[in-house]
Amino acid sequence: MIFWGITDKGKLRPNNEDAFFMPDNNEEPLVFIVADGMGGHNGGEIASRIAVDEISSYLYNKKEKLYKEDEIKELIKEAFYFANKKILEKSYSDSECLxxxxxxxxxxxxxxxxxxxxxxxxxxxxxxxxNINQITKDHSLVWELMEQGKINFEEMKLHPMKHIITKALGIEEFSDPDILKVYLEKGDVILICSDGLTSMLSDLEIKDVVEKNKDPEEICKELVNFANEKGGYDNITVVTIIIDY
Structure with missing residues (x-):
């Protein structure tokens, strides 16, 4: 398995509120995280950093349990709850992070x-x-509107309320994360990204970049450059994992 990650503040934002985590070796279990922060004077970048630090630490501190399916799912859920608690604590203790x-x-x-x-x-x-398949479902107002049949997939990108998120870390009324399982195959390419990429590039454009490159570092760099060429309106983070076994 080979992987790479990159984050970029884009062309318009003064700072980068994205954060990501990836392992420093190939030893399973392997944990990858992308977070996109929001709110406060500089709270967004603090919230995303807390999320990746606390979630990764929580999971790796219990890595001996990350081989049993039921325990993996429960540990991921617990890690989200733990990170949410830490973000709230920081928010309450620092007025600039409220x-x-x-x-x-x-x-x-x-x-x-x-x-x-x-x-x-x-x-x-x-x-x-x-084929490119989006495994996750956006927790956003426009995604809900699409599921209700009020707008289509392409209209989501242009909708004036496209940035309204319905679930996140750092809120009192915390909701359980979606927990999903996928069986992997040799040759699979896993891509985790912030919406700074997907707001600029279509799924087809993302797929074309992935299929042109065999190196995860090149995939990440080309996707970020492509998103910036198209405007770079937001921070952009991409983690690419190639399953080669």
Whole structure:
């Protein structure tokens, strides 16, 4: 398995409120996280950093349990709850962070299975057999409108309320994250990204970049450059994982 991650503040934002985490070796279980912060004077970047630090620490401190499916799912849920608590504590103790929050998508890979925890609109895709599949569902107002048949997928990108998130870390009325499982196949490409990428590029454009490159570092760099060329309106974070076994 080979992987790479990159984050960029984009062309318009003064700072980068995204954060990501990836392992420093190839030893399973492997944990990957992308978080997109929001709110406060500089609260967004603090919230996203707390999320990736606390979730990764929580999972790796209990990594001996990350081989049993029921325990993996429960641990991911617990890690989100723990991170939510830490973000709230920081928000209450620092007036400049009041109201901060973050979206987050977490991937745990073990024994050719992918477990995903998800809150918000960071996305996880799998590119397999020349098809791109969005595994996560956006927790956003426009996604709900699409599911209700009031707008279509393409209209979501142009909708004036496209940035309204319905679930996130850092709020009192915390909701359980979505927990998903996918069986992996050799050749799968897993892509985890913030909405700074998906607001600029279509799924087809993302797939084309992935299929042109065999190196995860090149995929990440080209996707970020492409999003910036198209405007770079938001921070952009991409983590790419290639399953080569």
């Amino acid at each position: 109201g901060m929050g973050t979206t987050s998508t977490v991937a745990v890979i073990v024994q050719k299975k992918l477990f995903v925890g998800h809150l918000g609109d960071c996305r996880l895709y799998i590119i397999r057999n020349q």
